[in-house]
Amino acid sequence: MCTGAISRLRSTSSATCCIPTLSLYTGRGCPAQCTFCLWPQTIGGHKYRVRSAQNVADEMAYMKRLFPQVREFFFDDDTFTANLPRAREIARKLGALGLTWSCNSRANLDYDTIRQMKDGGLRLFLVGYESGNEQILKNIKKGVTKDEMRRFTRACHQAGVVIHGTFVLGLPVETRETIEESIRFAQDLDVFSIQVSLAAPYPGTELYEQARLNGWFRQTDKTDILHDDGFQDSSLEYPELSKEEIFEAVERFYHRYYLRPKPILRIIRTMLEDKDVCVRRLREGYEFFKSMAQRRSDLATARRATTQTTAAPA
Numbered sequence: 377m378c379t380g381a382i383s384r385l386r387s388t389s390s391a392t393c394c395i396p397t398l399s400l401y402t403g404r405g406c407p408a409q410c411t412f413c414l415w416p417q418t419i420g421g422h423k424y425r426v427r428s429a430q431n432v433a434d435e436m437a438y439m440k441r442l443f444p445q446v447r448e449f450f451f452d453d454d455t456f457t458a459n460l461p462r463a464r465e466i467a468r469k470l471g472a473l474g475l476t477w478s479c480n481s482r483a484n485l486d487y488d489t490i491r492q493m494k495d496g497g498l499r500l501f502l503v504g505y506e507s508g509n510e511q512i513l514k515n516i517k518k519g520v521t522k523d524e525m526r527r528f529t530r531a532c533h534q535a536g537v538v539i540h541g542t543f544v545l546g547l548p549v550e551t552r553e554t555i556e557e558s559i560r561f562a563q564d565l566d567v568f569s570i571q572v573s574l575a576a577p578y579p580g581t582e583l584y585e586q587a588r589l590n591g592w593f594r595q596t597d598k599t600d601i602l603h604d605d606g607f608q609d610s611s612l613e614y615p616e617l618s619k620e621e622i623f624e625a626v627e628r629f630y631h632r633y634y635l636r637p638k639p640i641l642r643i644i645r646t647m648l649e650d651k652d653v654c655v656r657r658l659r660e661g662y663e664f665f666k667s668m669a670q671r672r673s674d675l676a677t678a679r680r681a682t683t684q685t686t687a688a689p690a
């Protein structure tokens with residue numbers, strides 16, 4: 377066994393999974409058609425090609441022996457639940473191994489399926505909700521409605537499965553009102569933790585072509601997906617909403633979500649339950665406020681640059 381691999385395993389950091397976490401793939405591709413999603417459109421394809429349930433179970437049994445210190449396994453397939461009969465079969469087989477695991481899922485499973493997966497050791501779903509606006513969900517071909525998302529989330533709460541929900545700001549056609557709707561939707565869903573990203577129209581995606589044809593790129597060279605310091609930038613903007621406003625809304629989204637009694641109490645509870653988690657949450661909190669301050673500074677710099685360019689003589 378490679379000790380280097382083990383030391384890396386110990387130092388692995390994850391905001392959502394129990395550490396040490398081991399991440400692995402059981403298949404490639406996603407049949408969903410989300411217009412913004414990089415992986416199926418550029419690398420993995422839309423056909424979900426999978427290893428058999430038995431092959432996965434055998435590997436997991438081997439992993440359990442090889443890495444006894446791992447507290448959680450994460451199936452990083454684009455959508456592990458895209459082939460439900462197989463996902464259920466894997467869950468049945470993993471239940472016998474007594475492992476804790478988590479995976480990516482769409483928000484469209486029923487209670488019985490979620491319950492069965494929970495019984496097989498599932499702890500957490502990583503779920504892309506993306507937006508709280510029904511029209512945006514249609515525009516991006518999410519293929520899941522808000523009602524389905526609500527039902528799925530309630531079923532997970534009922535079954536005791538934790539959710540890390542992801543949202544994207546700046547999808548077509550975002551407005552101040554749709555951002556507000558997404559924030560309120562996230563608050564209503566009230567999942568354990570969230571991640572808020574900015575739409576990133578990569579070449580090769582349908583979103584990129586739409587942005588090009590509709591003139592949603594602020595800059596014609598389309599290179600501003602990242603700031604120099606590595607922070608994600610909003611490269612799209614719409615007639616009613618500037619890229620700066622979209623960028624700024626990320627922090628507002630986080631504040632309005634986390635600075636409420638329920639999430640704060642949830643976080644405190646997990647900190648009281650486990651000393652390691654307590655240290656981790658404190659570090660994450662520090663990193664979060666530091667990164668938000670850096671984003672504000674980036675935004676102020678960008679606004680100054682825009683003002684200077686506008687004020688410069690022709």
Ligand code: SF4
Pocket residue numbers: 406407408409410413414415416454455482504
């Ligand atoms: S369901 Fe998830 S992985 Fe599949 S295309 Fe949509 S965003 Fe991408």
